[in-house]
Amino acid sequence: MNPDYVGVDGLQVARPLFDLVRDEIAPGTGVDPDSFWRSLGEIVNKLEPGNRKLLEKRDRLQKEIDAWHKERSGEPIDNEEYKSFLIEIGYLIPEGPDFKVNTQNVDRELAEIAGPQLVVPLTIERFATNAANARWGSLYDALYGYDLISEDRGAGKKGDGPGGYNSRRGARVIAYAKKFLDDAAALESGSHALVTQYKLDGNKELVAVIGDGDETYLADRSQFAGFNEVDGELTGVLLKNNGIHIEIQIDRDDETAGKYDSAGVKGILLEAAVTTIQDLEDSVSAVDADDKAVAYGNWNKIMKGTLEATFTKNGKEMIRELNPDRTYTSPKGGTFTLPGRSLLLNRNVGIHLYIDAVLTEDGEPIPEGFLDAMVASLAAVHDLKRNGRLVNSRTGSIYFVKPKLHGPEEVAATVELFADVEKALGLDENTIKIGIMDEERRTTVNLKECIRAAEERIVFINTGFLDRTGDEIHTSMLAGAMLRKEEIKQQRWLLAYEDWNVDIGIECGLPGHAQIGKGMWVMPDNLKAMYGAKIAHPQAGANTAWVPSPSAATIHAMHYHYVNVEGRQKELANRDRASLDDILTIPLLDRELTPQEIQAELRNNAQGILGYVSRWVGQGVGCSKVPNLEGINLMEDLATLRISSQHIANWLEWDIVTEKEVGDTFREMAAIVDEQNAHDENYSPMAGNTAGDEFRAALEIVSGGLDLPNGYTESVLRAHRLAVKEARG
Numbered sequence: 001m002n003p004d005y006v007g008v009d010g011l012q013v014a015r016p017l018f019d020l021v022r023d024e025i026a027p028g029t030g031v032d033p034d035s036f037w038r039s040l041g042e043i044v045n046k047l048e049p050g051n052r053k054l055l056e057k058r059d060r061l062q063k064e065i066d067a068w069h070k071e072r073s074g075e076p077i078d079n080e081e082y083k084s085f086l087i088e089i090g091y092l093i094p095e096g097p098d099f100k101v102n103t104q105n106v107d108r109e110l111a112e113i114a115g116p117q118l119v120v121p122l123t124i125e126r127f128a129t130n131a132a133n134a135r136w137g138s139l140y141d142a143l144y145g146y147d148l149i150s151e152d153r154g155a156g157k158k159g160d161g162p163g164g165y166n167s168r169r170g171a172r173v174i175a176y177a178k179k180f181l182d183d184a185a186a187l188e189s190g191s192h193a194l195v196t197q198y199k200l201d202g203n204k205e206l207v208a209v210i211g212d213g214d215e216t217y218l219a220d221r222s223q224f225a226g227f228n229e230v231d232g233e234l235t236g237v238l239l240k241n242n243g244i245h246i247e248i249q250i251d252r253d254d255e256t257a258g259k260y261d262s263a264g265v266k267g268i269l270l271e272a273a274v275t276t277i278q279d280l281e282d283s284v285s286a287v288d289a290d291d292k293a294v295a296y297g298n299w300n301k302i303m304k305g306t307l308e309a310t311f312t313k314n315g316k317e318m319i320r321e322l323n324p325d326r327t328y329t330s331p332k333g334g335t336f337t338l339p340g341r342s343l344l345l346n347r348n349v350g351i352h353l354y355i356d357a358v359l360t361e362d363g364e365p366i367p368e369g370f371l372d373a374m375v376a377s378l379a380a381v382h383d384l385k386r387n388g389r390l391v392n393s394r395t396g397s398i399y400f401v402k403p404k405l406h407g408p409e410e411v412a413a414t415v416e417l418f419a420d421v422e423k424a425l426g427l428d429e430n431t432i433k434i435g436i437m438d439e440e441r442r443t444t445v446n447l448k449e450c451i452r453a454a455e456e457r458i459v460f461i462n463t464g465f466l467d468r469t470g471d472e473i474h475t476s477m478l479a480g481a482m483l484r485k486e487e488i489k490q491q492r493w494l495l496a497y498e499d500w501n502v503d504i505g506i507e508c509g510l511p512g513h514a515q516i517g518k519g520m521w522v523m524p525d526n527l528k529a530m531y532g533a534k535i536a537h538p539q540a541g542a543n544t545a546w547v548p549s550p551s552a553a554t555i556h557a558m559h560y561h562y563v564n565v566e567g568r569q570k571e572l573a574n575r576d577r578a579s580l581d582d583i584l585t586i587p588l589l590d591r592e593l594t595p596q597e598i599q600a601e602l603r604n605n606a607q608g609i610l611g612y613v614s615r616w617v618g619q620g621v622g623c624s625k626v627p628n629l630e631g632i633n634l635m636e637d638l639a640t641l642r643i644s645s646q647h648i649a650n651w652l653e654w655d656i657v658t659e660k661e662v663g664d665t666f667r668e669m670a671a672i673v674d675e676q677n678a679h680d681e682n683y684s685p686m687a688g689n690t691a692g693d694e695f696r697a698a699l700e701i702v703s704g705g706l707d708l709p710n711g712y713t714e715s716v717l718r719a720h721r722l723a724v725k726e727a728r729g
Helices: 015-025 033-071 079-088 125-135 139-145 167-184 289-304 368-384 408-425 441-445 447-453 465-475 492-507 527-533 550-557 565-572 595-619 638-653 659-676 693-703 714-728
Strands: 005-008 011-014 117-121 136-138 195-200 206-210 214-216 224-230 233-241 244-250 265-271 275-279 308-313 316-321 326-329 335-338 343-347 354-360 365-367 398-402 432-438 458-463 515-518 544-547 624-627 633-636
Touching: 005 015, 005 033, 011 015, 011 033, 015 033, 015 289, 015 368, 033 354, 033 365, 033 368, 033 408, 033 465, 117 125, 125 136, 125 275, 125 289, 125 308, 125 316, 125 550, 136 139, 136 550, 139 167, 139 265, 139 550, 167 244, 167 265, 195 233, 265 550, 275 289, 289 354, 289 368, 343 368, 354 368, 365 368, 368 398, 368 408, 398 408, 398 458, 408 432, 408 447, 432 441, 432 447, 441 447, 441 465, 441 492, 447 458, 447 492, 458 492, 465 492, 465 638, 492 515, 492 565, 527 550, 544 550, 595 624, 595 633, 595 638, 595 659, 595 693, 595 714, 633 638, 638 659, 638 693, 659 693, 693 714
Parallel strands: 117 275, 117 544, 275 343, 343 398, 398 432, 432 458, 458 515, 515 544
Antiparallel strands: 005 011, 011 354, 136 265, 195 206, 206 214, 224 233, 224 326, 233 244, 244 265, 308 316, 326 335, 354 365, 624 633
8 A cells, every 4th residue: 555545444645635534524523523424435436437437428429429420521500400410419418397496594694695606726725815805895995996997187097195005196096986886786876976965864873974064865774784883973884786795994083095185085895706606617727635735724714704815915914804793883773794705616627527635446537526525525514514714605615616516417426425425424304405517518508407417515616618618619619610619609509509508598497596607707907898798798698707716706796786696587587598509509610811810819728728727736836827929818727728628629630730740839839928927036937948847738738629528627737747746856
């Protein structure tokens, strides 16, 4: 037996995980560590053969689709013939009768409240803590720090005030925020910008004093939800609109804003990231037991309420902890609290990943998702037992997001896994809830049956257009050459896919029980563009959408004040379903590309791949801001990598580009990526080291793209990351 492993009832458990469970996670749960590992072994013995069969089915279906396209090479695709073929091979299955989901004990953040959703790597304490705390965000700070407010005419972010504050920019921020207050919580007369005092009348209703003494009330007085006061003076006014909150903070002595504001308003807080996905998947680089122990350890601390992050700001070391809940006085009397943190979900890995952090008795790796479900659930028992100072789920549920599921059989297998985990840990039936990522084509076209397979556990469906595009390319790889990436986004299959997800979710009764979500904004520094575009998500009937940062969550939160998602979903319930024919329309190239178009697309893809892979393999960074060729930071993760690599693989297959052109372009882009990372002392240059693991991994993902199951890149990345870690000791 490998001395780095501990034998426990037929399993070999890597020492970091064994010690973590024994010393930090299991104590206080009532679960014996040896019993825990024994139960995991039983689950592996019972369910792993079925897991392999599901993966084999994926491969079989892909081979049959490839063969079908080969036989019809050069011929236009007849949609009816294509659908009949997909039904015949079991890719597209018949829909059963109508039904409504019946998930119980769901927290309001998932069942009732519409608002932004953050996704954050669980391996980085600072990110995990900041995201959990992003339930409330300063609108002033978000507006000041990003590009919604112009920097022209002396309104830059740097000024002569305390800490570099620019009062001219500050004035624009305040004017913008007050206009938002007028839109979200209008006064009967006048503007919040003209208020000189907020106070309570004798009936504890909110009064706004305008100018020298005119008094007015909220146009909708029911929006006044609570307050805080000191010595009879209001210090906080809590408003509620469309189910989410706004807090006006008042302090006339505040040196930045309150001292100069006519009403003494020092800030406006928005209820922002209502939910957060703490991620074990696309945004992390976790390849072995050491990496998994870091992630599980952070999740355990979150469930106990003890996670904290140490960082340096302005030369001073600081500690950030999880925020406490927020307390207010009700206008009707008494006090109440609102959550101070996002409701947290945990995204496990997909069923295709196996890991040697735990081995069978025969030395075989086990499904990583089995390990995620068991360890993360054990840690969540602390929350269920209220062992810590903070609470995540107030209804006693555990929330797992499950990515990259292909169809209802795989959903059903995940439900069975969760049921076995509940039995192993002594949890009530259906304690573990599931969020289904609708990011694979076979899940999209069978979405109703996927939801049916989890009808008592489902709390979330979400369109992941990034992975969905990668799967679209891989599934139809042999149908023909694909359009350029930006053009693929405009095709009818993608528009129908987004509408289909909402239509099926409403049809299956998710409103009131579960989230219907939309995907990520990938330009984390361009929040003005995000603000202009992302209002389309609540307008489309989604009660959540992904954002890349706490500030983005605050900006996106404004959209949910302008759009009543509950009302919008009721309107959309009356429309016809999106077209399955549109969804099955493959985004094939329909014109001759110029050499300049081809080279621009190839350079763009290669640069993004190298920028991301170099950090994943060389530094273990799973989610990066990678500047593109125009210097715009783009959020890159495994999903964006899958698109870019599959796109080049498709063009190679159809002779749009040659292997030599790809190799030459990758070497050219390696030099550019090196320049972009010249400031990073931990970065390993690639231009002079094309034999290094970083460059080789990037090229292998493309050259072997046809053979990577479903176009997933993790097998290549992990092999090279492990090689780097081993070489560095």
